[in-house]
Amino acid sequence: MSDLADILERFRRGGELLAMSTTGAAGSELDFKPGPDKWSVRQIVCHLSDSEAVAVMRIRQIAAEDNPTLQAFNGELWADHLDYQRRKISQALETFRKLRTENHELLKALPEESFSRTGNHTEAGRLTLLDLVKGNAEHVEEHVQQIQRTRAAYREYRSKQAAQAPAQP
Incomplete structure (x- = not known):
């Protein structure tokens, strides 16, 4: 499999x-x-859902426009102001899945030379479409690991709570 095919497969697999x-x-x-400055599983999923919505625009900008500006966003502000802690995780997961599937279908249909087209990210600088897709795949993989760590910390927390609970007569 080529590098492009590998990256597209990693990108596709993000929803799963x-x-x-x-x-x-x-x-x-x-x-x-x-921890006090850590996100919950719900917040991580909402962040990924919103990040995929941003990816919808960025992918299309690079594929269709000449060297577009790709605006960065502040994930912490989005989490606070878009009330991630109260959003329904099922809806965020479904939104992510639908957007990721749509993005993947579009990417598969593009000619290979489209992946060398560039955009200028306001924080990361010049990116090719391939860089963007790879970065999005890695972003999900990193947050999946964060979810796994958060769930493990929760199990440990619950285990300690159970151990400290008074014995029932």
Whole structure:
């Protein structure tokens, strides 16, 4: 498989990885934060959903426009002002899945030379479409690992709580 095919497959697989990483998570586990400046599983999923919405525009800008400006966004501000902590995780997962599928279908249909087209990201600088797609694939993979760590921290927290609970007569 070529590098492009490998990257497109990693990109496509992001929806599956995200869904698998959240399988069985419910209730307080979704909202548990492993530290004061850490995100909950719910917040991570909402962030990825919104990031994929941004990717919809960026992919199309690079594919269709000459060297477009790709505006950065502040994920922390979005999490606060878009109230990630109260959003429905099922809707965020479904939105991510639909957008990722649509993006993947578009990317598969583009000629290979489209992946060398560039845009200027306001923080990261000059990016090719291939760089953008690879970065989006890695972004999901990194957050899936974060979800796994958060869920492990939650299980440890619950285990410690159970160990400290008084014995029932």
